[in-house]
Amino acid sequence: xxxxxxxxVVPVDAHVAFAVSQTQGAMRKRWDPFIRxxxxxxxxxxxxxxxxxxxxxxxxxxxxxxxxxxxPPSNVGMKMTKGSWFFERMGGGWRFTPVDGQPGSTLxxxxxxxxxRPRWLAPLAERIGxxxxxxxxxxxxxxxxxxCEDPVLLAHVxxxxxx
Numbered sequence: 001x002x003x004x005x006x007x008x009v010v011p012v013d014a015h016v017a018f019a020v021s022q023t024q025g026a027m028r029k030r031w032d033p034f035i036r037x038x039x040x041x042x043x044x045x046x047x048x049x050x051x052x053x054x055x056x057x058x059x060x061x062x063x064x065x066x067x068x069x070x071x072p073p074s075n076v077g078m079k080m081t082k083g084s085w086f087f088e089r090m091g092g093g094w095r096f097t098p099v100d101g102q103p104g105s106t107l108x109x110x111x112x113x114x115x116x117r118p119r120w121l122a123p124l125a126e127r128i129g130x131x132x133x134x135x136x137x138x139x140x141x142x143x144x145x146x147x148c149e150d151p152v153l154l155a156h157v158x159x160x161x162x163x
Contacts, residue, residue, distance in 0.1 A: 010148035018073035031147025
């Protein structure tokens with residue numbers, strides 16, 4: 001099962017980093033270059049374990065996923081429940097930890113794993129998929145890092161934390 005990982009250090013504490021990562025709607029699109037559209041499903045208004053999400057990525061492929069863990073401010077995990085025909089399974093986790101010796105900084109580590117189908121094509125498809133997904137996740141985490149310095153996004157996150 002291929003695994004791809006991206007990491008970066010952002011100049012905000014873990015609570016803020018986690019909150020930025022979980023923004024929705026227009027605020028999410030300020031930093032996340034991966035999505036074209038995304039919304040919570042089944043009437044959910046906030047992310048939580050068991051909540052499902054519908055995402056259309058920038059090339060138009062769609063996926064339904066479910067939060068399998070949700071532990072602010074340290075980590076969040078998801079698994080694909082419906083997706084593109086070529087993914088048999090896909091899951092990911094985002095982890096946020098304070099950086100030793102750098103108060104107010106957080107290390108974000110995003111890791112994804114997947115398998116492709118059909119099985120006979122998987123060895124080649126998974127090599128290509130790892131390359132493409134790695135590029136997308138690297139691009140996405142760089143957007144997240146920019147979002148952690150975006151004054152509009154940070155003000156939005158701060159306002160929601162004080163509610």
